[in-house]
Amino acid sequence: MANITETITKYLDILNLPLEKPSLNYLERICNAQLNTFPFENISKLLYCENHNNNYFEIPSFELFTKNFKEYNFGGTCYTLNSNLLILLRGIGFDCYHVMLEEKHMGIIVKINKERFYVDCGAAAPFFKPVRFENDFENISSFGKDEVNILPEDPRLNRYRYVRHVNGKQSGKAWHFNSRKVAKVSDFNEVIKKSYKPNATFMTILRCQLYQIPKQRSISIVNNKFSIRYSNGETNVLTLSSEEEIRTVLIEEFKLPKLPVKEAIEVLKRLKIDIFEHSTKY
Numbered sequence: 001m002a003n004i005t006e007t008i009t010k011y012l013d014i015l016n017l018p019l020e021k022p023s024l025n026y027l028e029r030i031c032n033a034q035l036n037t038f039p040f041e042n043i044s045k046l047l048y049c050e051n052h053n054n055n056y057f058e059i060p061s062f063e064l065f066t067k068n069f070k071e072y073n074f075g076g077t078c079y080t081l082n083s084n085l086l087i088l089l090r091g092i093g094f095d096c097y098h099v100m101l102e103e104k105h106m107g108i109i110v111k112i113n114k115e116r117f118y119v120d121c122g123a124a125a126p127f128f129k130p131v132r133f134e135n136d137f138e139n140i141s142s143f144g145k146d147e148v149n150i151l152p153e154d155p156r157l158n159r160y161r162y163v164r165h166v167n168g169k170q171s172g173k174a175w176h177f178n179s180r181k182v183a184k185v186s187d188f189n190e191v192i193k194k195s196y197k198p199n200a201t202f203m204t205i206l207r208c209q210l211y212q213i214p215k216q217r218s219i220s221i222v223n224n225k226f227s228i229r230y231s232n233g234e235t236n237v238l239t240l241s242s243e244e245e246i247r248t249v250l251i252e253e254f255k256l257p258k259l260p261v262k263e264a265i266e267v268l269k270r271l272k273i274d275i276f277e278h279s280t281k282y
Contacts, residue, residue: 003063004062004087004091005091007062007063007066007091008088008091008092010066010070011062011066011084011088012088014037014038014066014069014070015030015033015034015037016033016037017029017030017033019092020092021093022092022093022094022095022112023112024112024117024130026092027089027094027110027112027117027119027129027130028128028129028130030085030088030089031119031121031127031128031129031130032128032129032213034081034085034121035121035126035127035128035210035211035213036210036211036212036213036214038069038075038076038081038121039073039074039075039208039209039210039254039256039259040075040076040077040081040122040123040124040207040208040209040210041074041075041076041077041207041208041209041259042077042202042203042205042206042207042208042264043074043206043208043259043260043261043264044068044072044074044075044076044080045076045077045080045195045196045202045203046202046203046206046264046267046268047260047263047264047267049196049203049267050267050270057189057192057193057196059079059080059083059084059185059192060076060080060084062084062087065080065084066084071258072258072259072260073256073257073258073259074259075210076122077122077195077202078105078106078120078122078123079106079122079185079188079192079195080122081121081122082098082106082107082108082120082121082122083098083185085108085119085121085122086098086108089110089119094110094112095110095111096108096109096110096111096119097109097182097183098182098183098184098185098187099177099178099179099181099182099183100177100181100183100187100188101162101175101176101177102173102174102175102176102177103191104175104191105122105123105162105175106122106183106185106188107119107120107162107177108120109179110130112130115132115134115135116133116134116179117130117131117132117133118130118131118133118150118179119131123148124209124220125141125146125148125164126141126142126143126146126147126148126211126218127141127148128141128143128211128213129141131150133150133152133179134155134179137151137152143211143218143229143231144218144229144230144231144232144233144234144235145166145167145168145229145233146164146165146166146218146229147164147165147166148162148163148164148165149162149163149164150162151163153176157178158178158179158180158181159176159177159178159179160176160177160178160179161174161175161176161177162174162175162176162177163175203271204268204273205222205223205268205273205275206221206222206223206224206246206261206264206265206268206275207220207221207222208221208250208254208256208259208261209221210254210256216230216231216232217229217230217231219253219254221240221246221249221250223275223276224239224240224241224246224275224276225237225238225239225240226238226240226246226249226253228253241276243261243262243265246261246265247261247262
């Protein structure tokens with residue numbers, strides 16, 4: 001227990017938050033800090049796959065997750081980010097569990113005063129606070145023109161759906177889930193394994209996203225496109241022409257100087273993907 005307690009302290013230090021008793025206000029501050037600290041990125045995923053010869057799939061442990069952020073500025077995609085966030089929340093004393101959305105995405109349900117809240121810091125989506133989906137059917141988690149709703153499908157059967165709209169258009173398919181069906185991390189083993197296949201989304205692009213709420217913006221790199229989305233809906237896109245320019249943006253704009261982006265680009269090259277030619281909708 002001493003080891004996990006020490007790691008919880010390190011994790012909270014990274015978030016620049018003190019240890020407090022579980023409460024809705026504290027949970028909101030954790031969600032906000034998480035989205036403004038840990039990047040949603042696949043650089044770590046590409047390197048992990050390469051280092052394990054594409055035959056070993058495991059989510060970084062709680063200790064390794066915090067260590068990797070300090071040493072390499074790693075965050076991760078949904079499985080890494082939300083699985084470790086759940087460990088943190090449980091370590092603090094929150095009553096919570098995972099849910100599986102559409103047999104692929106890993107979300108978190110937190111119970112506070114007999115009410116369930118949806119928490120998700122692993123979708124690059126604007127969930128800056130827990131979603132009161134059971135009592136607020138018109139909830140909207142938004143940033144600029146990016147909006148996410150957790151909508152009722154059949155509340156009597158605990159059925160809900162996750163729907164995201166960007167610029168007024170639905171982004172991807174709706175994700176359906178049962179809010180009372182507890183999922184274990186091991187339930188995601190097969191979908192995690194599939195996420196490392198050569199044609200999987202995060203094995204075919206370079207991706208890094210981070211919210212910077214003090215600056216009222218969200219910044220993102222997708223291949224060689226650097227986007228800045230502001231809370232007022234304005235978006236600026238810059239095309240980067242070299243690996244050095246990408247690295248400079250990660251240092252100067254993201255403040256993530258340790259991310260080994262050049263190594264990740266080399267992995268993509270070995271997978272026959274040129275990020276300076278490869279167009280994408282993501």
